[in-house]
Amino acid sequence: MTLARPDTTVNAREAFGLDTDLVVPAFREADEHVPDIDADYRFNPDVTRALLAGFTRNRRVLVQGLHGTGKSTHIEQVAARLNWPCLRVNLDGHISRLDLVGRDAVVVREGQQVTEFQEGVVPWALQRPVALVLDEYDAGRPDVMFVLQRLLERDGKLTLTDQNRVLTPHPYFRMFATANTVGLGNLNGLYHGAQRLNHAQIDRWNIVAALNYLPADEEIAIVLARLPQLRSEAGRDLVSSMVAVADLTRQAFRVGDLSTLMSPRTVISWAENVEVFGNTALAFRLSFLNKCDEAERPLIAECFQRCFDQELDESGQLGTAA
Structure with a gap:
C-alpha cells in the first residue's frame, strides 16, 4: 500500500481565483496519474469550492450538470493544480461488479499456471492517495452501484468477500462523481441510458454541486483560448455570434421548443470546423444541425439567421461565405 501524503499546500486564492484564504493540501511532485494543467x-x-472541500475535508462530491459543461474536466483541473493523482472510471452499462472490485485470474508464475486475485480499480485506488472520479454515475447499473454504498459513508471501508478482507481507505483517498441527472432517470428523454438510482445512495453524497453553462463572455474567452488564430477583432465577432446561437438553442431547450442544445464543446468544434471548411454555415451544419431532429431544423436555422443576419438554406451554405 502507498503511504504517500500531501507534502505542501496551495493557496486557493492564488491557484483558483477564489475570494477565500483557504489553504489546500497538495503534492510537490506530480506522478503519471496527475492530469495535465x-x-x-x-x-x-x-463548484471549485465544493471540490476543494472534497480534497481538504474528505467530502464525497457529486457534480451534476448538462452535457458539455466540463464536469469531469473541472475535477481534473483542480486535481492538476494540487498535483493530486486522479483516476477516471466511466460507469457505462457494461461495467460489472468484478470490474470495480476485482476477480480471480490465471497467471503464470515460474512456469506454472496459478490462480490469483487481480484487484479492480476501486481497491487499487482505495489504498492510495488518489482522487477516484466516477464518470456518468447515473448510467451505472443500480445493482453494481451498491458496491460503492459503504464507501460513501464516513470512514467507509470496502469488503472483498472473495478474499475475506476488509480494506481501509488511505487517509488521502478521495471520491468524486459526475452525472447528467441526480439519479432520477431519463426524465426529459435527453440522456438515454441514465438510471434511476437508489435514493439511499444519492443521500450518502455529502455535497452535490450543479455546474451550468458559463456566461457568454467567459465562453467566448474559452473558445478564443482554444483557437489562437481567432484572436482578432473579426475572430472575436465570429465567436461571439457562435456563442449567441448556442445560447438561443439553450433558451429554446429550457422552454421545450428544442430537444437538442449546443454545448460549449459543440461551439468549440464548430469554430474548429470553420477553420477546416472555410465556411461558417457549412461548419454549423456539420457540427450541430445534422445532429438535430428534422422538424426542429427550421427553428435552429432561425437562431442562426438572428445571430449572423444571413439565411441558412437547405444546402448548408450562406448567401455569402462567412
Whole structure:
C-alpha cells in the first residue's frame, strides 16, 4: 500500500481565483496519474469550492450538470493544480461488479499456471492517495452501484468477500462523481441510458454541486483560448455570434421548443470546423444541425439567421461565405 501524503499546500486564492484564504493540501511532485494543467481553463467558483472541500475535508462530491459543461474536466483541473493523482472510471452499462472490485485470474508464475486475485480499480485506488472520479454515475447499473454504498459513508471501508478482507481507505483517498441527472432517470428523454438510482445512495453524497453553462463572455474567452488564430477583432465577432446561437438553442431547450442544445464543446468544434471548411454555415451544419431532429431544423436555422443576419438554406451554405 502507498503511504504517500500531501507534502505542501496551495493557496486557493492564488491557484483558483477564489475570494477565500483557504489553504489546500497538495503534492510537490506530480506522478503519471496527475492530469495535465490547462492554463486556459475557467473555474466555476461554487463548484471549485465544493471540490476543494472534497480534497481538504474528505467530502464525497457529486457534480451534476448538462452535457458539455466540463464536469469531469473541472475535477481534473483542480486535481492538476494540487498535483493530486486522479483516476477516471466511466460507469457505462457494461461495467460489472468484478470490474470495480476485482476477480480471480490465471497467471503464470515460474512456469506454472496459478490462480490469483487481480484487484479492480476501486481497491487499487482505495489504498492510495488518489482522487477516484466516477464518470456518468447515473448510467451505472443500480445493482453494481451498491458496491460503492459503504464507501460513501464516513470512514467507509470496502469488503472483498472473495478474499475475506476488509480494506481501509488511505487517509488521502478521495471520491468524486459526475452525472447528467441526480439519479432520477431519463426524465426529459435527453440522456438515454441514465438510471434511476437508489435514493439511499444519492443521500450518502455529502455535497452535490450543479455546474451550468458559463456566461457568454467567459465562453467566448474559452473558445478564443482554444483557437489562437481567432484572436482578432473579426475572430472575436465570429465567436461571439457562435456563442449567441448556442445560447438561443439553450433558451429554446429550457422552454421545450428544442430537444437538442449546443454545448460549449459543440461551439468549440464548430469554430474548429470553420477553420477546416472555410465556411461558417457549412461548419454549423456539420457540427450541430445534422445532429438535430428534422422538424426542429427550421427553428435552429432561425437562431442562426438572428445571430449572423444571413439565411441558412437547405444546402448548408450562406448567401455569402462567412
